[in-house]
Amino acid sequence: MKSVTSRDNPFYKELKSLAASSQARRKAGRTLLDGVHLCQSWLALRGAPAHCVVSEGALRNPEVAEIVARCESLHAHVTGLPDALFGVLSQVEHGVNLLFLVETPAPRQPQSMTVSSVLLDGVQDPGNVGSILRSAGAAGITQVFCSAGTAFCWSPKVLRAAMGAHFVLEIFENVELGALIDRSGIAVLAMSGHARRKLYEVDLRAPVAWLLGHEGQGVADDLMGRATHQVVIPHAGQVESLNVAAAAAVCFFEQLRQRGA
Amino acid sequence: MKSVTSRDNPFYKELKSLAASSQARRKAGRTLLDGVHLCQSWLALRGAPAHCVVSEGALRNPEVAEIVARCESLHAHVTGLPDALFGVLSQVEHGVNLLFLVETPAPRQPQSMTVSSVLLDGVQDPGNVGSILRSAGAAGITQVFCSAGTAFCWSPKVLRAAMGAHFVLEIFENVELGALIDRSGIAVLAMSGHARRKLYEVDLRAPVAWLLGHEGQGVADDLMGRATHQVVIPHAGQVESLNVAAAAAVCFFEQLRQRGA
Numbered sequence: 391m392k393s394v395t396s397r398d399n400p401f402y403k404e405l406k407s408l409a410a411s412s413q414a415r416r417k418a419g420r421t422l423l424d425g426v427h428l429c430q431s432w433l434a435l436r437g438a439p440a441h442c443v444v445s446e447g448a449l450r451n452p453e454v455a456e457i458v459a460r461c462e463s464l465h466a467h468v469t470g471l472p473d474a475l476f477g478v479l480s481q482v483e484h485g486v487n488l489l490f491l492v493e494t495p496a497p498r499q500p501q502s503m504t505v506s507s508v509l510l511d512g513v514q515d516p517g518n519v520g521s522i523l524r525s526a527g528a529a530g531i532t533q534v535f536c537s538a539g540t541a542f543c544w545s546p547k548v549l550r551a552a553m554g555a556h557f558v559l560e561i562f563e564n565v566e567l568g569a570l571i572d573r574s575g576i577a578v579l580a581m582s583g584h585a586r587r588k589l590y591e592v593d594l595r596a597p598v599a600w601l602l603g604h605e606g607q608g609v610a611d612d613l614m615g616r617a618t619h620q621v622v623i624p625h626a627g628q629v630e631s632l633n634v635a636a637a638a639a640v641c642f643f644e645q646l647r648q649r650g651a
Numbered sequence: 652m653k654s655v656t657s658r659d660n661p662f663y664k665e666l667k668s669l670a671a672s673s674q675a676r677r678k679a680g681r682t683l684l685d686g687v688h689l690c691q692s693w694l695a696l697r698g699a700p701a702h703c704v705v706s707e708g709a710l711r712n713p714e715v716a717e718i719v720a721r722c723e724s725l726h727a728h729v730t731g732l733p734d735a736l737f738g739v740l741s742q743v744e745h746g747v748n749l750l751f752l753v754e755t756p757a758p759r760q761p762q763s764m765t766v767s768s769v770l771l772d773g774v775q776d777p778g779n780v781g782s783i784l785r786s787a788g789a790a791g792i793t794q795v796f797c798s799a800g801t802a803f804c805w806s807p808k809v810l811r812a813a814m815g816a817h818f819v820l821e822i823f824e825n826v827e828l829g830a831l832i833d834r835s836g837i838a839v840l841a842m843s844g845h846a847r848r849k850l851y852e853v854d855l856r857a858p859v860a861w862l863l864g865h866e867g868q869g870v871a872d873d874l875m876g877r878a879t880h881q882v883v884i885p886h887a888g889q890v891e892s893l894n895v896a897a898a899a900a901v902c903f904f905e906q907l908r909q910r911g912a
Contacts, residue, residue, distance in 0.1 A: 435889070517778055521894040530887030551894070558889045590908055626791030626907055628696070628819045633782040633812070636900035639893065643901045644908075646887055647851055 391444075391458070391468045394475070402475065405443060405491065409479045412542045415494065421544040423490040424482050426453050431554030432490055433457065438464035445476035445487035454488050481546045494544050497560040499535075502573045506531050506597040506645065509567050509578070511613055512539035512604040513634055519543060520551020521635035522602065527555030529642035535565040539604075567601070571616045574599060580609045580617035581641065583631045588624050594645040602634055652705075652719070652729045655736070663736065666704060666752065670740045673803045676755065682805040684751040685743050687714050692815030693751055694718065699725035706737035706748035715749050742807045755805050758821040760796075763834045767792050767858040767906065770828050770839070772874055773800035773865040774895055780804060781812020782896035783863065788816030790903035796826040800865075828862070832877045835860060841870045841878035842902065844892045849885050855906040863895055 394402050407414040408422050415421045420440070423429055430453075432439060442461040448454045449470070461468050471479075476487045508526050513519050519541045526534060534543075541548055543561050571578050579592065580601040592598075601617055603609030614620060623632060623640050632640070655663050668675040669683050676682045681701070684690055691714075693700060703722040709715045710731070722729050732740075737748045769787050774780050780802045787795060795804075802809055804822050832839050840853065841862040853859075862878055864870030875881060884893060884901050893901070 521897055524890060524892075524894055525897045527888055527890030528886045528893050532888075553890070553892070553894075555890045623904060624907065625789045627788055627793075629785060629788030629814070629816045631785075631814070632789050632900065633785055633896070635894070635897060636782055636786045639897035639900050640904045643884060643905075646885065647905075 391462070391470050393470045395472060397475065401469065402471070405479055405489070408491070409481070412545045415544055416542065419494050419496065421492060421494045422479070422546070423492060423549060424480055424546060425485050426457065426488060428549060428554055429457050429488055429490045431557055432492060433460055435554070435557040436492070438466040439490035439492045441467045441469065441491035443469050443471060443479070443489040443491065445471050445473045447473045448487035451486055454486055457488065482550070495561070497562065499562045499565065500533070502575045503533065503570065503599050504575045504597065505533060506576070507533040507535060507599040508638070509570070509599055509601040510534065510536045510540045511567055511601060511609050512537055513602060514541055514605055516541045516545055516547035517551045518605065518633065518635040520548040522638045523548070523552040523559060523561070524555040525635070525639040525642050527552070527558045529646050531642060532558070532560060534559050534561045535567060535570055536561070536563045537567050538564045567613055568616060571601070571613065577618040578616070579619050579621045580614050581637055582608055582614065582620045582622060585620035585622040587619055587621050589621050589641060589644055590624070592619060592621055594648045598645065600638065600641050602638055605634055652723070652731050654731045656733060658736065662730065663732070666740055666750070669752070670742070673806045676805055677803065680755050680757065682753060682755045683740070683807070684753060684810060685741055685807060686746050687718065687749060689810060689815055690718050690749055690751045692818055693753060694721055696815070696818040697753070699727040700751035700753045702728045702730065702752035704730050704732060704740070704750040704752065706732050706734045708734045709748035712747055715747055718749065743811070756822070758823065760823045760826065761794070763836045764794065764831065764860050765836045765858065766794060768794040768796060768860040769899070770831070770860055770862040771795065771797045771801045772828055772862060772870050773798055774863060775802055775866055777802045777806055777808035778812045779866065779894065779896040781809040783899045784809070784813040784820060784822070785816040786896070786900040786903050788813070788819045790907050792903060793819070793821060795820050795822045796828060796831055797822070797824045798828050799825045828874055829877060832862070832874065838879040839877070840880050840882045841875050842898055843869055843875065843881045843883060846881035846883040848880055848882050850882050850902060850905055851885070853880060853882055855909040859906065861899065861902050863899055866895055
């Protein structure tokens with residue numbers, strides 16, 4: 391393990407920049423995974439990180455010590471920081487002061503959709519995007535396509551909310567959803583509170599693409615028009631709409647139910 | 652409309668205190684509703700607020716002007732504030748500077764559960780609690796019982812996430828869930844990732860109580876043991892658990908589906 395003790399160390403400065411700014415993460419093509427759960431998930435699903443960063447105090451935590459040992463056995467770089475230097479790197483209050491620096495996965499976008507997928511059109515809230523990724527991963531969906539206006543998937547809040555689902559998914563960002571829908575090999579179901587076709591009337595046993603929109607405005611009109619069907623989750627009661635992440639979960643698990651999970 | 656221009660005005664100080672502190676809201680039995688949507692919902696579902704508070708600039712917004720006029724026609728107090736004074740009262744960035752002060756609804760807790768209900772055992776995140784309330788309201792559920800460790804339902808974040816669902820629900824806080832479960836007139840279904848009984852195997856056409864637990868630890872063991880059934884949402888894929896609000900939505904809408912909505 392190396393030790394960094396100066397705030398002027400270039401690697402420490404890189405970490406600080408990646409911790410504070412999604413722009414820096416996008417530009418560098420690298421991201422930080424914060425905390426034991428995300429780091430354990432990465433190790434289990436993707437192997438060694440580019441770099442493991444740990445505060446001196448955190449090494450006394452047996453879970454952290456085990457992760458660090460695993461990283462060393464995989465020949466990953468490990469760097470220790472004084473607790474005071476680590477503090478500004480983490481957004482997790484009372485966190486354990488463990489980070490992985492990883493190359494942001496950049497899977498090659500397929501020409502067309504052939505497996506059940508999620509399309510996010512301008513979903514803004516990082517907590518919603520993270521919850522949708524988590525539900526997708528739990529429902530066995532493997533591909534997620536995001537428009538340019540959707541929250542950056544590799545930001546700390548999205549990563550935290552998705553609880554490691556990122557690492558079982560192929561996530562494509564800045565996607566032209568209109569073109570993707572036009573050449574889709576599977577049905578595209580646009581979720582809308584105003585649609586007439588009810589979710590439970592749609593045969594979901596074949597792969598489908600779920601198109602979900604902005605928290606306030608919903609799916610953009612031009613995308614709505616290109617979808618195979620517009621679909622509503624039937625409601626009872628005076629509340630007329632669901633949170634987009636709640637709606638996503640209802641859809642993904644209705645598909646799983648129909649497929650006889 | 653009255654005008655308040657001094658930071659030392661007692662009513663303004665009360666507003667500041669209610670805006671900043673859940674403790675103050677609990678103690679006063681009063682809460683603030685922030686923004687056009689919540690205020691419109693309150694007017695539609697509960698009638699006049701105790702007090703309508705608006706910034707001078709916001710009166711130029713036609714939606715706000717209409718709400719203010721409606722409050723005046725209902726003989727509610729209306730107070731105007733300079734924009735600078737209003738600023739600290741709202742947690743909504745780029746909001747419209749409209750607040751209702753209302754008496755926090757305090758419905759009398761029924762002796763036992765007889766209609767479909769939600770039981771929240773230590774759900775911590777205000778966004779999750781709000782999303783659960785919203786989904787419950789949309790699914791036609793009318794009663795929500797919260798343990799003392801659950802996020803305060805009348806906090807700004809929970810109110811914002813629930814989008815007015817509070818006003819169609821009866822919300823009971825600081826409830827001894829164990830005693831409530833023991834005298835329940837309906838089946839209590841404890842959601843657990845470790846249960847064997849699958850959600851889709853349970854007959855949900857009769858009223859049930861959904862018991863949902865803490866984001867990390869789930870439902871407490873003693874409550875789990877008192878429930879009628881422990882139930883799992885079947886998964887596919889490597890992600891093993893859902894966000895609690897996503898799980899709640901799946902449950903509530905599976906019940907609605909079985910009831911033939």
